[in-house]
Amino acid sequence: MFDAIALLNLPSLVGAASVDFSWLIEKVSLATWETIYMVIISTALAYVMGLPLGVILVITEKGHILENIPLNSILGVIVNVFRSIPFIIFLILVIPLTKLIVGGFIGTVASMVPLTLAAVPFVARLVETSLKEIDWGLIEAALSMGANAWQIITKVLLPEASPSLILGVAITTINLVSYSAMAGIVGGGGLGTLAYYYGYQRYQTLILLITVVILVIMVQGVQVLGDTLAARAVNRRR
Amino acid sequence: MIQIEHLTKIFETPSHQVLALDDVTLSINKGEIFGIIGLSGAGKSTLIRCINMLEKPTQGSIYVDGQQITSLDKRDLRCARQKIGMIFQHFNLLSSRTVFDNILFPLEIAGVPSAQAKSRVNELLDLVGLTDKAGVYPGQLSGGQKQRVGIARALANNPKVLLSDEATSALDPQTTSSILKLLKDINRQLNLTILLITHDMNVIKQVCDRVAVIDNSRIVEIGDVLSVFTNPATPTSHSFINAVVKNDIPEDLTLAKIDPQRHPTRLIRVSFIGSSAGQPIISSMIRRYDIDVNILYGNIDRVKDTPFGNLVLELIGEASLLDEAMAYLRERGLEIEVLKNV
Numbered sequence: 147m148f149d150a151i152a153l154l155n156l157p158s159l160v161g162a163a164s165v166d167f168s169w170l171i172e173k174v175s176l177a178t179w180e181t182i183y184m185v186i187i188s189t190a191l192a193y194v195m196g197l198p199l200g201v202i203l204v205i206t207e208k209g210h211i212l213e214n215i216p217l218n219s220i221l222g223v224i225v226n227v228f229r230s231i232p233f234i235i236f237l238i239l240v241i242p243l244t245k246l247i248v249g250g251f252i253g254t255v256a257s258m259v260p261l262t263l264a265a266v267p268f269v270a271r272l273v274e275t276s277l278k279e280i281d282w283g284l285i286e287a288a289l290s291m292g293a294n295a296w297q298i299i300t301k302v303l304l305p306e307a308s309p310s311l312i313l314g315v316a317i318t319t320i321n322l323v324s325y326s327a328m329a330g331i332v333g334g335g336g337l338g339t340l341a342y343y344y345g346y347q348r349y350q351t352l353i354l355l356i357t358v359v360i361l362v363i364m365v366q367g368v369q370v371l372g373d374t375l376a377a378r379a380v381n382r383r384r
Numbered sequence: 385m386i387q388i389e390h391l392t393k394i395f396e397t398p399s400h401q402v403l404a405l406d407d408v409t410l411s412i413n414k415g416e417i418f419g420i421i422g423l424s425g426a427g428k429s430t431l432i433r434c435i436n437m438l439e440k441p442t443q444g445s446i447y448v449d450g451q452q453i454t455s456l457d458k459r460d461l462r463c464a465r466q467k468i469g470m471i472f473q474h475f476n477l478l479s480s481r482t483v484f485d486n487i488l489f490p491l492e493i494a495g496v497p498s499a500q501a502k503s504r505v506n507e508l509l510d511l512v513g514l515t516d517k518a519g520v521y522p523g524q525l526s527g528g529q530k531q532r533v534g535i536a537r538a539l540a541n542n543p544k545v546l547l548s549d550e551a552t553s554a555l556d557p558q559t560t561s562s563i564l565k566l567l568k569d570i571n572r573q574l575n576l577t578i579l580l581i582t583h584d585m586n587v588i589k590q591v592c593d594r595v596a597v598i599d600n601s602r603i604v605e606i607g608d609v610l611s612v613f614t615n616p617a618t619p620t621s622h623s624f625i626n627a628v629v630k631n632d633i634p635e636d637l638t639l640a641k642i643d644p645q646r647h648p649t650r651l652i653r654v655s656f657i658g659s660s661a662g663q664p665i666i667s668s669m670i671r672r673y674d675i676d677v678n679i680l681y682g683n684i685d686r687v688k689d690t691p692f693g694n695l696v697l698e699l700i701g702e703a704s705l706l707d708e709a710m711a712y713l714r715e716r717g718l719e720i721e722v723l724k725n726v
């Protein structure tokens with residue numbers, strides 16, 4: 147979408163002087179807000195489902211506190227199947243479901259359905275990886291004190307893995323920023339839609355550039371925030 | 385306090401079976417510090433982990449304070465575990481919690497009301513001498529301090545027994561001594577039964593009342609620490625003991641040249657245990673009989689609070705006097721072994 151023709155179309159950039167700036171600012175800020183809102187809500191919803199799924203994937207493993215090998219294998223397969231579908235195809239596949247849930251498939255609310263669903267298996271694997279880093283000795287210590295599974299999850303697994311879980315949230319958010327841009331192209335709203343309609347279809351390179359800059363700032367901001375929070379969680383313990 | 389009957393544990397691995405415990409029967413009394421020693425892979429950890437069912441026995445039964453641990457359902461087992469404290473070689477403290485909150489952890493698990501739990505934590509901090517470290521994270525503590533937190537945590541719910549799996553193996557000798565002293569104090573103050581596992585005979589020597597030697601998945605010797613030390617019955621026990629006390633006389637001494645031109649000479653080994661070690665028996669023997677005594681080798685050690693040791697003496701004099709002198713020593717409770725008689 148960032149092709150040479152659009153870049154070389156300097157007159158429209160020069161002509162930007164004649165562009166209505168307040169219109170531009172309004173469009174860009176609305177789209178930015180839509181993206182932020184879409185990404186935050188999708189990330190949150192993805193964790194509501196993905197976090198428990200990740201925890202279940204860990205504790206039902208062989209030798210773990212609630213070993214259940216059939217359940218573990220079934221969930222593992224489902225997660226892998228969903229993870230292997232490219233997002234652009236996933237967008238189309240879930241349209242019927244989206245219609246069912248929100249009544250249509252265009253707009254920010256509608257794109258939250260594929261964004262959330264695509265992120266759930268991803269989040270589940272990230273959570274699984276984080277929880278597996280925990281020393282088994284800590285779980286045994288809790289077992290030796292008579293802890294039940296719920297206490298081990300809430301008092302050992304999640305708090306001990308918190309720095310790694312925080313980084314996982316940052317990675318998920320960043321992924322959803324880029325997925326949301328993709329969803330935008332098929333009418334999902336936000337910066338993706340803005341870039342597509344004005345930047346690509348109408349050769350308004352300025353809008354395209356602004357969109358890219360905002361996306362870069364967003365991704366950078368999320369990463370810095372994630373790193374800082376994770377480092378703070380670790381440093382507190384040193 | 386702990387009865388282990390015909391305990392067998394077999395680990396099933398994809399390729400083969402590992403017999404980790406073979407028909408172990410053991411009884412540990414209330415209020416004693418019982419040590420289990422064995423080489424790496426002997427089955428020590430497996431044994432102690434069966435007592436709180438971290439490892440499920442293949443066969444046999446275990447009773448803790450009269451309750452059969454091996455037949456409890458999940459819920460009852462969790463309750464029983466609250467009364468069996470455990471400390472670990474690598475401490476296993478939660479890095480996300482302060483010292484205070486780590487000690488609070490088992491109380492939270494047991495559902496102790498918050499105010500009561502907090503005052504209990506303060507008592508425990510005082511007991512292990514870490515009151516000033518309450519707000520610190522484990523990452524900022526030394527190994528010895530971490531183990532103190534581990535001990536406080538294990539004692540939080542007033543357990544009936546304390547299990548210790550190599551709790552001092554990651555510590556230097558001085559820190560080890562201070563942790564062992566703490567365990568001994570706790571044992572005395574609370575009359576708490578302690579079962580500790582180690583591969584270091586020094587640990588047994590410093591704190592244990594009784595010891596079991598485990599070799600190749602079996603218990604090969606059980607006894608009073610002093611009698612195992614002074615009179616090990618199996619080669620395994622013997623080699624453990626030799627690592628910490630020189631009970632063996634250096635070989636070159638027994639080969640020492642004895643001049644046959646002189647008076648009759650006898651090379652004897654005198655072993656002494658307990659009170660006689662403190663008395664000047666040798667010097668009174670010299671005064672009483674007209675013989676010469678040459679001390680070739682000597683050592684004295686202490687098991688718990690009992691001294692014991694060995695002396696290798698060369699006795700020189702008239703044969704009859706030598707016999708009388710030796711009889712005198714025997715009368716006073718010393719054990720005598722003649723190494724050479726010329």
Ligand SMILES: Nc1ncnc2c1ncn2[C@@H]1O[C@H](COP(=O)(O)OP(=O)(O)OP(=O)(O)O)[C@@H](O)[C@H]1O
Pocket residue numbers: 395396397402403404422423424425426427428429430431583
């Ligand atoms: N989970 C397991 N699966 C298979 N084999 C095991 C398992 N745990 C222990 N074993 C085996 O059982 C035997 C006894 O192990 P255990 O850990 O009890 O030894 P140990 O006396 O504690 O040794 P160390 O002093 O090295 O800790 C060893 O041969 C070990 O390889």
Ligand SMILES: [Mg+2]
Pocket residue numbers: 428429430550
């Ligand atoms: Mg071990």
